[in-house]
Amino acid sequence: MSVPVFKVRRVEAVQGTLDELGTPLRDVTFVVFDLETTGGSAAEHAITEIGAVKVRGGEVLGEFATLVDPGGPIPPFISVLTGITDAMVMAAPKMPEVLPAFLEFAAGATLVAHNAPFDMGFLKAACAAGGYPPPANPVVDTADLARRVLTRDETPNCKLATLARLFRSVTDPCHRALSDAKATVDVLHGLIGRVGSYGVHTLEDLRSFVRAPTPEQQRKRHLAQSVPGAPGVYVFEDAKGEALYIGKSSNLRNRVRSYFTASETRPRVREMVGIAESVRSIVCATALEAEVRELRMIGAAKPRYNKRSRFPERVVWLKLTDEPFPRLSVVRDLKDDHGTYLGPFSSSRLADEARAALHEAIPLRQCTQRLSPRVRRSACTLAGLGRCGAPCEGRESEGDYSRHVESARHAMERDPEVVVSAIETRMRRLSAEQRYEEAAVDRDRLAAYVRTAARMQRLRSLTAIPQMVAAAPAFDGGWDIHVVRHGRLAAAGVMPRGAHPVPYVDALVATAETVSPGPGPIPAASAEETECVLRWLEAPGVRLVRVDGTWSLPAYGAGRLRARMERAYQGLPGHQPREGKPLR
Template identity: 50%
Template sequence: MHAARSDLSYPRPTLHAVPVPAPRLARPTQLAFDELDTPLYDTTFVVVDLETTGTSPGDDAITEIGAVKVRGGEVLGEFATLVDPGRAIPPAVIQITGITTAMVRAAPRIEAVLPGFLEFAAGAVLVAHNARFDTAFLRAAAAASDTPWPAPQVLCTVKLARRVLGRDEAPSVRLGVLARLLGASTEPTHRALDDARATVDVLHALIARVGNQGVHSLTELLDYLPNVTPRRRAKRVFAQDLPALPGVYLFRGPSDEVLYIGTAVNLRRRVRTYFTGSETRGRMREMVELATRVDHVVCAHGLEAGVRELRLLVAHTPPYNRRSKFPKRGWWISLTAEPFPRFAVVRTPTRDAIGPFPARADAAETAAVIAEFTGLRTCTARLPRDGAHTCPPAVVGGCPAAGAAPLDRAAYAPAPRLVRDLFAGRSDATLHTMLDRIETHSAAQHFEAAARLRDRTAALIGVLRRIQRLAAIARIAELVVAHPDGAGGWEFSVIRYGRLAGAGVAARGTPPMPVVERIVAAAETVIPVGDASQEEVLRPEHTPIHMASHEPHDDGPPLRGASPDEIAVIARWLARPGVRIVHTSEGYREPRYGAARWAGWAEVAAAAARGNPLQDEYLDR
């Protein structure tokens, strides 16, 4: 063991060689690095070096592991062992390292060594010279031995040296060169423990250099690695007064305009990343250059932050948010208000509608598929009540109106009824018809046609599943739910007709029900949308079952005017493990014959589309 250096940027006692960790005073339990900006003098590093049979983690194996654990300049322990790679060591490697096949024949295998090393390195920052090489071999060894990889924080001294030392001072960043340049007390020998000890000295010398530039914590050191302009780094003060709480942040420009909006579970930590090298997006770097300050809105929990972000995006349409460029870009498939209804692709949904689709072409393609299997007409002409038309007759298939005789309303009525029943989940007969067609194609060995229809059917099921699920939430007048906050407390949300109306938390030890009562009392009033002017459009003619006759609030669009994006965020939050219902005005329910019944089929179809052809997987379902 070598003597400790004394030219570091933090106090480091001089120690003599010790084979075991020296005793230290008890310290408080350390929180996550990002939470505390852990000082470098209180950060535990495990500096590791490997010797291997080659350079490929997949084909080669580890022959030696050496590691040194240090904290605050004090060596806490060392780990060193030869490893049997299970194969002969190539002569070229023997020449470099001096490790022969005979030396490792009696050594333990990596599956016996790795758990001990991971225990030695637990909770520490892993440091290596060219860390990508060493960690790749360690991860490969963990995978081969079915050992969980803990994914520690990693620091590479090659990258740190490139950042700290100019090329005129250090033309090369090889370990031997840096050890001589920085005065390491151990000379690298291509043996694992010697090289790890030399890397410790290199690490300490580099930390001393950056300490003079104001880098005193682990977070600052990791942020320092990428090259960031001084102007961008100086704007880090925008984050220093932000709370370490969940919320929404707004970057503002020279004219106080909103440039960008985002959410965070920890506002200070998230905003700070924009001024470091961890932010690599070109658009974001440009935005940060323009920013003059950062506003924030503290939220009770992540759901409130997500909903507020969506609402602020619509209100401000910031130029650097991709989602805000087209805040109302969703397209819906709706039935028209005609004696002989057909599909229309519209921006505003009616009751008999599904969507939204991101692109009009997607909606049109889905409408064409549904029309084909329900018998709905596809021509765009508005037909009179007597069914007279001028559509040319179809040679094969085509629009039901493309015939010699006028359309009969009674004969046409089943088509829009099938559509309404499919959308409302009253019947899945249309999906069965599509499945029968797939099987017919498959039986005739028309596998490409079967695969195309399979994919379209799976896509339709996905659209129906989403709208029916969101509509089930939008139907509930009031839903109060709770989720554990992970610290013994609870996060509460009040949802009314698919909108977040109130949010709050009850910390550990706080009686939750009084908190819930206050949140409910202060929650927003939500009135669902029901447009009576659309009665002609919405009334399902010739339909014997009318949902509005036995389900409240079904005289409006599927989501009752709520934002699809907002309900989707709420739905994802409700699906989290641990969510509990505190109170609800009515039960959550999806239609009996809705797309949820077909979710398993859709998953198999999606897997078939990604992998093997239809005839190999689908026919054996």
């Protein structure tokens, strides 16, 4: 027997340093990569470009970049967004040729991406299609890491472009794969510098440090002890009893307990838990009532740790005025003055973009002066460009101008095809001329218009109904029953299993809140509340009990066009929506 063999094993008894407990970050090889694709679904769309940078210890070891022939046409919206056209990928290699080279480039490295689930989804789909096993590399998501390390005071969001500015990246992300990968390298290095203060020195630490609860979370677990296990709303309050954070859950006890465990990793929420001194719970009859009550309470209390729904009164509208020669105006208040409204928009900028989209298709006047058949003014430049019929100079009569008004009203309330067609024609022309930035402006205008028109038409389908009673099966065999008036939840109750429905429905209707509708498309509740009610009504198993009126959508409404745009853009990384659901 060789004695030296046993002597070597004595090294294991020596206490190692922190660096020896894992792989030091300075020794980790990272392959930071980015993909450009033809859409947001890995099952339906294809990769058009791969860009990657290999780094270790802050030193760039290599780069990988190639266009990829997706095997089909690239949607015009994607070409506008990325600048990648069908002509550019015509001679590019296909994915089966590119994938082996990329997998070899990334072999043995830790993969890094911004919004990694998106990129990894496409990479795994490509591996499956090519007969390769899915990558077994460790994965780091810089977007997730940033959300856990940075506070809202440092950055308003965790988009790649925002973080690149924060960490002074030498490369601006521009929706091209290699540029975005280079920017992500700088973001990764900036984040690694931040997590060092948390004691993160190894790859293992980097991937797991956020999973441990903070001492404050552990110390305040007792705040969840008296919370009931029922649907309702919970309120974290400070020492003065002021609301810090308001949330809702179908099981209050389980949800509140999660704030004091390792599953809660949001830095801002952890900060809130450290300040909180009590948790107040409000039990509700149904989950829908809890969701609606949460929205109303957030709008009233405006807790500083809630990110959304705090200022429902700040929305704006695009109004087609009621006057001899109507125009489009951005307003904050809804008035019962026979005007036609489109909205709500979360900002005046979005309303301006939708207005610009309508002006592109319909020659409404854009001046702000009040006109009448007797009041004449000098025509502006738009008249010379053919963008306005110059009713101010009398070149267009009130009757002729009314055709434009009816076209705009029809596009706002029913069928937006005239606007979509005009904008898409202009975008195609700009793309052909490689004027991508201008085309992107039109893309944003069209998105703001179609998204908001579809949302408003959906809301109006419910708010036009004076009263609706609907029921859904509950878990215990009973029924959750709700009374909705003009889109506002007026009453909620639970009918026990086996009970006769008529007395319960009659009693709930009799005790429901009296709702007096106001003007506009959402006359009795916020848009978010009506959307909550709509989601519940459209859920499987919900049955309509009573409906006063007709529940319907326009046959050629904006919803069909919005769905087309969503399919083209949904899920693409780094492009969060400005309004409603994501286009990318």
